[in-house]
Amino acid sequence: MPRGCIRRVKPPPFEYHAPTSIDEACSLLSSLEDAKVLAGGQSLVPLLNFRLARPAHLVDINRLPGLDRIYERDGGVAVGALTRQAAVEDSELVARVCPLLTDAMGLIAHRVIRNRGTVCGSLAHSDPASELPAVLLALGGNVIARSTRGDRVIPAGELFKSVFETTLAPDELLVEAWFPAPSGPFAIAEESRRHGDFALAGVVRVADRLALFGVAPTPVLADPRDPTRGLDPSGDLEATPEFRLHLVKVLTERVLAA
């Protein structure tokens, strides 16, 4: 073994905190400067490994009790901050009340990633090409943000601010997401270069609401009759802007046929 390997670490320096109650987690978040919440870590740890994220503090919420629930509430399903995506994928309750959420799970990375990744973590991470923010937006769901100041309900339409940015305050912990039952026909479709990759473009339909992902800094609602109107997607090695617009049209036809 090369000598340099023995002490090696990938992530940049951070102070690690492992609170054991939600109150403790919230008071840490309110007192620490530049803290990041660690849940499933399937997006955050790669960013740490690449040293693209350099938070001063990591608040690991995996030891908080009672946050891994899935339960029925207000005509939808509520999913706690520590509920793994695999648990939602396998949940009979979710399949019965909000089957769109079940369908979306199969498109998120791979089962091994979903064993660890959380639904609420995907929402808080707010990757523009990820499925769950668009699903929450199409359904008109919301999330509960908790802090030492109390609870705040943030509707999906007000949660996603920009690329990897939400309207959660630095001292707020996303403790629960609520996905209402779809009010009509629903479908999710996406196109990616490889199975399990982030989508080049994706479309979620709930009745006559259409949410797009992968084509703007946040998921966006679109007019089903003219889904590309006003869109200005970016281009990269994987797809040109024109190809992304083409995909939106094709995928919209597919979900409208559902």
Add this chain to the structure above:
Amino acid sequence: MKVNGVDRPAPADPRRLLSDHLRHDLGLTGTHVGCEHGVCGCCTVLLDGAPVRSCLMLAVQAEGHDVTTIEGLAAPGAPLHPVQQAFHECHGLQCGFCTPGFVMSVVGFLKENPNPSPEQIDEGISGNLCRCTGYASIRRAVHRAAELTSLSPSGERVRERGEAR
């Protein structure tokens, strides 16, 4: 944390990834490290029985949990685990770099899908990359592993008791 049934202290440095902890602190170099950002699947281990990427976990997060690595599937000299046996029989490996990750993923996969369809197998191994085999022999190995496991239903249980030693 328990690693292959043995109590192990967590590393002092919270920045140590579970994959690096297994390899460099515990000498369990059967867990391979490829991309270190969750894409290749080489570093897959079982956490409380479910396959996870060890490069996407801090080692301190495994405190209080059971970790099983490829070394924990069969003791030296003991018969191979059915999944290992199947990869051996079906030539499910060439260079072997990706193999520990595949085997650990497939162990977890077969626990959830004891009689998988070809489509389920493709889905089940889709999170692991192999640059040698073209996957055809790996698919066959997963079929064979399902067969071997069902032929000796006690096989899995015996192994799991073995891990706890």
